[in-house]
Amino acid sequence: MTNWNRDGRLRLSFTLVLLLMLGCGGGGSSSSAAGGQTPPPAAVVDVSAIVASDPGSALPADWQTGTFIEIYVRGYKDSDGDGIGDLKGLTQSLDYLKDLGVTGIWLMPVTASQDHDHGYAVSDYRNIEAQYGTLADFDELVRQAHMRGIGVIIDYVMNHSGSNNPLFTHAKAAATDSYRDWYIWQTAKPSGWNIYGNDPWRRTGTGYYFGAFSDQMPDFNLRNAAVIDYHRNSMRFWLNRGVDGFRFDAVGNLVENGPGAWEDQPENYVIMGNVRALLDGYAQRYMVCEGPADPIGFAATTACRSAFAFGHNNDIVNAAKGNAAAILAVADYFRTAPTTIATMVSNHDAFAGDRLYDQVGGNLAQYRLAAATYLLQPGTPFIYYGEEIGMSGNAALGGDWKLRTPMSWSANSITGGFTTGTPFRALSGNVTSNNVAAEQRDPASLFGFYKTLIALRKTLPSLASGSYVNPSVSGSALSFQRMLGNERTVVVINYGNSAATAVVDGLPANAVLTDAYGAGTGTLTASAIGSATFTVPAQSCVVYWTRS
C-alpha cells in the first residue's frame, strides 16, 4: 500500500514537471518544430526532485564489513518458468544466502534496461526491469533480506544511460532540445580520441555524441548540474525505499577533459565524494565504486570510501598457484590499501578474469587458497554468485556471457534447477558436479569451506574489520595479524606443495593463542619476546586468536 502511495506521488510530480516544461521550458520544442527539425518524442521522463526520507536501517551496525555476494538477477533464479531469473526467484533464494552467511547482496542493475542482459544500458532510473518484476517485488525482496540480516545494494550507472532512454531520445532529436545538454555533443567529429580501442564519438543526424563504452550507451554530461541533480534524486528514490546503498559503475569515466585526459579525472573524485555525503545523510548506507585504474584513490574517504581492489585479484589467484612474486604482492597490498577496500577474485566482467574455477583450471586446492586469502585478509569480500560452489563458466560462450550463466542449483543438465522452463542461456560447464544440491549439506564441500570462513569473520571481528599487522613471507608461507580492540588474530597461509613453518613475531609476550581454523594444535604459546612458530600443511591455512 505504501508503495502504491509513493508511486502515486511520483506520478503527480512528473505531471507537474511536464506541465512546467510545456508552459515554460517547452519553447525549445516548439521553436525547433517551427524551424523544421523533428520535434522531440513525447516520451515519459520523470526528472522530479525527490526529498530524502530515510526509513532507517534494520541491519546490524557492522553489516557492511561482512561478506557480500554479487548477484546477476537474470541468471540467479526464475520464479515463473519463463527461463529468465527474477526478483521473486531471488527472494525465494534468501534462505540459501543466509545459510551461506553473507550480510550483503550487490545486485547488478535491476533498473529498466534496453539491453535485456547485463542491465548497464538503463532506460529508466526509477523503475524495475519488467522481466525482473515490479517495484513491489523489489520492496518485498529488500524487506525479506532485512529480516535475515542481509543488506541490499544496487548497481547505479551515472556515466551513461541506454540510448533508448527518453532523456537521450529527446536530446538526440534536436540541437535545441531542452535535454540536449544532458549529454555530450559536437557538430563536427573531434579527432584523436581512443577509449579502450574505440572512437567514442558517435554520429547521428543532429551531431556527434560521446559514448565511451558503446553507441548504445551515450555518456551523460556530468558538468551539467541538472544531470547531477537528476542522479542524486534518483538515488534518493531507491534510498527512500530502504535500499542499503549502491555499487557505482565506471566511476573512472565520469568526466572527460580531452583525448589525453579521459580517465580518473579530478572531477570524478569530487562527484563521488558528494555522493558519499548524500548516503551519509541516511543510516548505515554503503557504497562501493568500480574504478579499475585507481582503486586506492577511489577508496579514499574523500571519494567513495570503498572501491574494488582490481589488480589485487590477479595477485591473489597467482599466489594461490604458488607464484613467489604474487605472494609478496599479496602480503604488501594492505600496507597502502585501506581496509575499507572491496576484494574479489572474479566478477561479471571478462576484464577481471574468468570465473575462479577456470582461472585455476579446476584445481580445488588452489581454489581454496585463493578464497582463504581474500576472506582472511582485510577488505570487504565480494563473492561472485556460484563461486561458493565452484561454478565454472561455459567455454562455448564468448566474452562476458560465459561468466553470466544461470546459477547451478541442481545437477539437472537441462535446467540446473534454475527454471522450470528453458534457461535463457547455456548452463555452466560443470553443473552436474558443482551445484547447490550436491554441496549444501556436505561440510567438506567447497560450499562448506566458504560457509566456515564467512562464519569465522563473524566469530572473530578482527578478521572482519581489524587492522593489518606484520605481514611476512617466508618461502611459500604468508603470515599476517589482524587487530581490533583487544582481539588479535594470526593467519598463516601456505601456498606451497609441502608443509611449511612460519615464525611470527610481534605477538604479546607469552600470549596464549587458540586455534580457530585449520590443522591447528589447540593452543600455542608465544615466547617471552613475542615469537611463535606455526606449522602449516601443504596448500592450507591456519587461524589462531588471542585476546588481551
Ligand SMILES: [Ca+2]
Ligand atoms: Ca522469470
Ligand SMILES: [Ca+2]
Ligand atoms: Ca563520461
